[in-house]
Amino acid sequence: MIQAALIGAGSRGMFAYASYALNRPDEIQFVAVAEPNEERRALFAKLHNIPPERQFSSWQGLLSQPQLCEALLICTQDSQHYEPTMAALDKGYQILLEKPMSPHPRESLEMAEKAESLGRLLTICHGMRYSTYYSTLKQLMDQQIIGRTMSIQWTENVGFWHQAHSFVRGNWRNSKESSPMILQKSCHDMDMLQWLVGGECVQVSSFGSLTHFTEANAPEGSTVRCTDGCKVEHECLYSALKLYYHDKDEWPAKVVALEPNREARLKALKEGPYGRCVYHCDNDVVDHQVANLLFDNEVTVAFTMTAFTNEINRTFKIMGTTGEIRGNHKRNEIEIHHFSGKRQVITPERVAGGHDGADTLIMRDFIKQVNRRSTGRTSAMVSAKSHLIAFAVEHSRVTGKTVVLEDYINGLKS
Known part of the structure; x- marks a missing residue:
């Protein structure tokens, strides 16, 4: 059994990862916690x-x-990763760090370089690598079941209400306080695409904007808070009362107030960020974005991130020289369409836990890493490289220019 400490007892720290110790006390025990919220x-x-x-x-x-x-x-929170990580590496801790590593590209590189130089574990919570679904997909691609991979269409369907919860009202709404949307929400995807393609990303281009969740689109009669007598609250898709107050006793409602009662929840909606109208917030992250990626093995990727879907899910089509793979993570199905006419459907085994068991599996793997002093499915430097793809994508979106990764990274080091 290993002993561990937690810095940051928010939703991810307390419920996604540390809860593993409550179910597996023979493997890990938490002996200390640092959290500003009493x-x-x-x-x-x-x-x-x-x-x-x-x-x-x-x-x-x-x-x-x-x-x-x-x-x-x-x-x-994202901006509070760098300093404790650098200090903890010096102290000798083996670290599991929530993604993204940092909202600053240079800091991400420095953290990875320090972990490598000291020989410490710095595992980033790229949970998709640990998912049985994507592990199965990786195996199929490594087996070249559709021949050589040529191009990929990959969509992150954020979901209309999830966008409102996390990226309009929530902790990741404002890039100055957290991270750009492509980093916070889609560094998973950049890491996953890098892993699946098996090559180095060499160029990126991107377009996107915050279009809908702005004050200009506020309905007539709306108020700053949903609890302020809003005249359109009953009809509003994003009503905080519907989402967090009425007959809701699990995520995301439990994020609003730790106490599972309506009195505490209503107080939180009247005073806290989640009661605000989605058209009257201080959000600035995009609500839709596309990116094109070119890898050194000539694979091309067309990536879409959008709030405007019913699904909260990733869907994709991977096209190879002898067939294609289509996937819908929510349905837990991987379809293989061979050009010969043969069709296969694979349903990966599921594991209990958040994110289809990925939260459980990343904790299990981290414990093994600590015990064996070995690297798991990814290293800090590999994670840093995938972060740099996301940073370069955002740079392209902001500047309107195609970004060459080598030039971008060299610019960070100069």
Whole structure:
């Protein structure tokens, strides 16, 4: 069994990853926590029987102590990853870091380089690599079941209400406070595409904008908050009362208030960010974006990220010299259409846990890495490279220029 500490007891840290210890206490035990929110810190400490002297209100407090344990999970907000990670690497911790590594490309590189130089684990939570669904897809592509891969159409269907929750009202709404949309939501996809293609991305181009979730599109009669007597709340697709208050007792409603009662939830909607009208927020991240990627093995990728779907799902078509693979993650099906006429449908095994078991599997793999001092399915440097693809895509969107990755990376180092 390994011992671990958690920095950042938010939704991902507390429920997605650390909850693994409650189900597998023989494998991992949490012995310390750092979290500025007193309510969350107390709840986490209670769940994991952490004594008061091991509860800290800041990451600085935890990392000022002699090394408390072997492993450390860092699940703070995006802009709060770099400093605790660099300090924890110096302390000797083996680290599991929530994605993205940092909202700044140079910091992402520096973190990876430091982990490599010190010989420490720095595993980034690219959960899709651990999903049984995408692991199966990777095996099929490595077997060249459709011949040589030539082109890929890949769509991230964010979902209209998920966009409103996370990227209009939520923590990742404003790129200055968190990250650009392509990094926060789609660094998974950039990592996945890099992994599946098996090559280095050499050029990117991108277009996209924030078009719908703006004050200019606010319906007549709308108010700053859904609880302020909005005249169109009953008809609004994005009503906070519908999404978080009425007969909702699980995610995303539990993000609004830790206490599972309507009184606490209504108070949070009246005072906190999730009660705001989606047309009257301080969001600036895009609600739709496309990107073209060229790899050094001549594979081309057309990537689409959009809020304007019913699905919250990834769909794709991978085209090869002898057939194509079509996928719909939500249906857990991988279809192989051979040009000969043969058709196969594969249904990967499912694992219990968030993100179709990926949250469980990444924790399981991290524990093995700590025990064996081995690298898992990805390294910090590989993750940093996929982040740089996302940064380059955003640079292209903002400048309107095609970006050559080598030039972009050299520019960061100069």
